[in-house]
Structure formats: structure tokens, C-alpha cells
Amino acid sequence: MTDLEMMGKNAAEAKYNLQALSAEEKNRLLISAAKSLCENTEEILKANGQDIEAARESGMHEGLLDRLRLTPARIQAMAEGLRQIAALPDPVGEVMERFVRPNGLEIEKRRVPMGVIGIIYESRPNVTADAFGLCFKAGSAVILKGGSDALCSNKAITGLLREALKAEGIPMDALQLITDTDRSVTAAFMKLNRYVDLLIPRGGAGLIRSVVENSTIPVIETGTGNCHVYVDKDADLTMAVNIIINAKTQRIGVCNACESLVIHESVRESFLPMLAEALRAHHVEMRGDERVREVLTDVSAATEEDYGQEYLDYIISMKTVGSVEEAISHINRYNTGHSETIVTENAQAAEKFIQGVDAACVYVNASTRFTDGFEFGFGAEIGISTQKLHARGPMGLRELTSYKYAVRGNGQIRE
16 A cells, blocks of 8 residues: 555544544644644744745745745734634534425435545645635545645645644544655546545646546546626726725735736726836836737737736736626626626616626626635635635635535335
8 A cells, every 4th residue: 555545544544533522522632733834833833944945946936935935924914713613613513404304304405424535736825724624614524735835835834733732632534644746646636536525726727737637536626717807888097996996915925815907998097007106116017908908008908818818917908898798798798707707887787797798707896816725704715716516706714615414214115
């Protein structure tokens, strides 16, 4: 048996212990784990510093460095995510539906743990704590495969969480981290369907595509984010500028950042100069269509590739349209099914946008940056699902469970 298969076997054994834990026992562990992260901030930062130094030496882009970087505030946020998960209702055992058949059979649809969940992710070491907390509260063991660029950080965080499990008398193999960085190990992990019940990729388009195409384990696809802001003819233009600046620049290296703008032609002359001034103040490069460049003559031309690009950088594409219908058509052609927003004071246009745009999250007069389990009140999230089966949008506790039917009878037999 290989080391990877042993990890799978250990996780499969641990899952039965987790399924027997009460909500109180799970919550106590999560609070203890959060405390440990805070108390060992310096240890985590030291490990993260090693990752950052190596990433800089290898020429990692600033947007990806931002994903990799931990700060005291981000570690506090990781701990707060665990506390929020502890405060959430335990989904395990929830009766989703109950009914009685004409023959007297009583049928309950009951929420149950998934079992063993595997997660493959890039950079972002905060995912290590988030993933553990959600999977643990949902009653599942988890095997993590982080990127090699975050290995030191992930080992430090995982070590602290496993010690917290041990201190509470819970099997440490409820959480395991694959530390072998060889690509063949990742490929083998995708085939570990004997032990792993669900696989979730979290990262760039290449990683997600590789997992979807090669895994023999059922996959929930967490997609990339080419997110749009559409500025309607009836928009509050000052509000639109504020939303765009937040969505584009608050954090550039995240999947819910705005990458593309769609602007109604009737507001381009009044809106574009004020928007450009604000974007330039944040050093954002603009790439626009011909009608945008009639107003902003120094903006470079947008290409077909620009409209479908997740930049993760201080770059934004800009497209002019003549109606909300045209905006919807453009967005549905180029988006990734993640998050889209309309800025408008017109309720009819807002409803048309909500109904017409095909995305996990559709906003009216708000930044796309709110597509986040923490912001939705789910506690930490496992990722943003852009597929349509089982889970869509921010994936919290309920999305990490399955269900089974409990059927009670009094001697019924089928004729």
C-alpha cells in the first residue's frame, strides 16, 4: 500500500469517529483550533515568510503573491472563520423532509456527512484552515493537497490543527496534508476513489480543468472569476465608480474581483472620465472598445481575449452596449458563471439582469467582492461553485453534506 493509499485508508477510518461526534464536541474543537492559530501567529508567519521569499525568487506575479501572503490580520480572520463555523447550526442529522406513503411507510430525508473530502488548491494557505473547519463541522475527514509554493505555511497550519484534534481526543487523521510535491502524486490522488467521496479543486483554470478531466472521484467545480460590472443608463454614477474601484482594486488576486466593465452608451461621455480618473489613481490599466476610446483617447484597444480574461492584475476591460439586453448577452458570452453586478436605479432593468444573467451570484448595486462564504454568513467557505449540480455559489456547511433516507415500517412487503 502506497503512502497515499494509507492516507486514504486512515481518513476513511477517521470519518466514522467524526460521524459520532456531537455538535458540542465539534464546536469545542473548532474554538480550540482558532485559539491555537492566534497563539501561534509568529510560527505561522515565519513559515509563510519562507514561502514568500521562495516565491519572489522564482518571479511570482504580485497578484499571486498576495494570495500566498499571510498577515496577523489574515490569521485572525482564519481563526474568526473557525469560530463562525462553530457558531453555525450543525447540519448533520437535519431532517430535510418527512412524509408518509399510502402503505404506511414513514420516510425521512436526513442530512449526513459526505465521508472523506479531498481538496486540491493553489497558494492561499488560509484555505487550509477554512477547508478543515468546514469539513470537520460537516462531519467529514479531509485530505488536503496544497500548492508547493505554500508548503511551509500549510505544514505549519496543519500541524497546529492536528495537535488541537489530538488534545481533544479526536483522530488526527481527520485532517491530513499531502506534502509530496511530485505531479504524479497529485494525479494519483485524483484516482483515490476507493477512499475519497468528493474532490474539490480550488485555484486557477488550469488546475480546475485538470481535476475535472482526470479525476475518478466526483468533482465539484469551483470556477475562475471573470466578473463584470454593468453600468446601466439609469445608474447612480458616483455609486458605480465606488463599486468598480472596490470590486477591482480591494484585492486583485481573488476570483470575485471585477475584471470586466460593461457600460451603457448613453452614460459613457459623463461616466468614463470620472471612472478613468479613479482607476488611474489606483494604477489600473484600461482596455476599451472603439466607443470607449472615443472618450478616453489614451486607452489601449480591447481584444476578444481581453473580454474573457481573468487578469488577477491591475487591468480591466471595457465594453459599450446599447441596452440591458445587450449587456446580458455580452456577459453570458464571456463570463465564467461566477459573479456579476448591475448598477442601476431602474427596478425593471435590475430584475431583467437578475433573470437573464447566468451566474452563481447576481448583484444589484453592490460589489462582486461579496461573493464569499464569510460575507454570506456561512462562516469560512470551501470555494465558489460555478457548476449547477448539488452546490452553486459560496459553498458552506450544507453544501458539504449528502443525505440518506430513513424508512420506518410495520411489516410492509411489496406486492
